Amino acid sequence: MELTVKEKHRLLERYGAWAIVTGATSGIGLEIAIQLASAGFNLIINARGAERLLALENSLRVQYGVDVIAVAADLATAAGVEQLVRAVNGKQIGLLVASAGYGTSGLFTDSSLHAEVDMLRVNCEAVLSLVHYFSMRFCNAGRGGIVLLSSIVAFQGVPYAAHYAATKAYIQSLAEGLNAELKLRGVDVLAACPGPVRSGFGRRANMQMNMSLTPSQIGIPILNALGRRSIVLPGLLSKLLTYALRTVPRSVKVKLMQGIMGGMTKHQRVKG
Numbered sequence: 001m002e003l004t005v006k007e008k009h010r011l012l013e014r015y016g017a018w019a020i021v022t023g024a025t026s027g028i029g030l031e032i033a034i035q036l037a038s039a040g041f042n043l044i045i046n047a048r049g050a051e052r053l054l055a056l057e058n059s060l061r062v063q064y065g066v067d068v069i070a071v072a073a074d075l076a077t078a079a080g081v082e083q084l085v086r087a088v089n090g091k092q093i094g095l096l097v098a099s100a101g102y103g104t105s106g107l108f109t110d111s112s113l114h115a116e117v118d119m120l121r122v123n124c125e126a127v128l129s130l131v132h133y134f135s136m137r138f139c140n141a142g143r144g145g146i147v148l149l150s151s152i153v154a155f156q157g158v159p160y161a162a163h164y165a166a167t168k169a170y171i172q173s174l175a176e177g178l179n180a181e182l183k184l185r186g187v188d189v190l191a192a193c194p195g196p197v198r199s200g201f202g203r204r205a206n207m208q209m210n211m212s213l214t215p216s217q218i219g220i221p222i223l224n225a226l227g228r229r230s231i232v233l234p235g236l237l238s239k240l241l242t243y244a245l246r247t248v249p250r251s252v253k254v255k256l257m258q259g260i261m262g263g264m265t266k267h268q269r270v271k272g
C-alpha cells in the first residue's frame with residue numbers, strides 16, 4: 001500500500017518539513033517512517049538498536065532523497081528522551097509519531113516489577129515527555145501533528161495483559177483530551193488503535209498474534225486519519241471489536257477479553 005499523491009501533499013504541507021518517529025526500525029513505526037519519507041518528509045528516527053537504525057537511515061536517504069538523522073536511544077531512560085529532544089536542534093519539526101512501545105503478558109503475579117516499570121516508562125512516561133515538549137513547540141508555531149499508538153486493548157481491562165492494556169488506556173485518554181485541547185491552537189492529535197499486527201511486538205510480548213494485519217495495512221489508514229479524526233481503528237477486526245461491543249457492559253467486555261487474551265498468551269496455552 002502507498003499514500004496517494006494527494007495525501008502526500010496534504011501531509012507534507014500540513015506537518016512538514018521534518019517528522020520525528022520513535023520505534024522506527026520495526027513494525028508500525030517502520031511502515032510510517034517509510035511512508036513519510038516517500039511523501040518527502042525529512043526524518044529523525046529513533047530506536048535502541050543502532051545497527052538497524054543506521055541501515056534504515058541510509059536506505060531512506062538513498063531511496064527517497066530525504067535528510068535522515070538516526071538517534072539510537074533507550075526511551076525507558078530520561079537520558080534517552082533528552083538525547084532525542086536534543087537531536088531536534090532548531091529543525092522545523094511538524095509531526096511526532098510516538099510508536100516505540102511494547103507489551104507484556106501472562107499472570108500479573110508472575111511478572112517482574114522491574115520489567116513492568118520499564119514498559120510503563122517507554123509506553124507512557126517517554127510519550128508524556130515527548131508530547132509535552134513537542135505540543136508546546138507546535139502550539140507556538142500554530143501547526144503540527146501528533147500520532148500516539150493506543151490499541152484496541154485500551155477500551156477495557158484485559159486479563160493476562162492487564163498492565164499493558166493500562167498503559168494503552170493512558171495513551172488513549174491523553175490523546176483524546178489533547179486532541180480537543182490542541183485543535184484550537186492548530187495542532188492535530190490522533191489516537192491510533194490497531195488490533196493485532198504482525199511485527200516484533202508479539203515475540204517481545206509473548207503473545208500469539210492471531211488474525212493479525214501487516215504493518216503495511218496499518219500505516220496508511222493511520223496517516224490518512226491524521227487531521228481528520230481523533231481516533232482511528234485500522235482494520236476490520238479492530239472496528240468489529242470496538243464498535244460492535246460499544247453497547248456491551250464494560251464488565252462483559254473484560255470477560256470477552258479474558259478469553260481472547262487467554263488464547264493469545266503463553267499462560268493460557270500452558271495451563272489449558
Ligand SMILES: NC(=O)c1ccc[n+]([C@@H]2O[C@H](COP(=O)([O-])OP(=O)(O)OC[C@H]3O[C@@H](n4cnc5c(N)ncnc54)[C@H](OP(=O)(O)O)[C@@H]3O)[C@@H](O)[C@H]2O)c1
Pocket residue numbers: 022023024025026027028029030046047048049050073074075076098099100101102103122149150151152193194195196197198199200201202204209
Ligand atoms: N503489534 C501489535 O499488535 C500492536 C497493536 C496495537 C498497538 N501496538 C502498539 O504499536 C506500537 C508499535 O508496535 P509494533 O507492533 O510496531 O512493535 P515492534 O515491531 O516491536 O516495534 C517496536 C519499535 O520500538 C522500538 N523500541 C522498543 N523499545 C524501545 C525503547 N526502550 N526505546 C526506544 N525504542 C524502543 C524497537 O526498536 P529497538 O528494539 O531496537 O529499541 C522497534 O523499533 C507500540 O506502542 C505497541 O504497543 C501494537
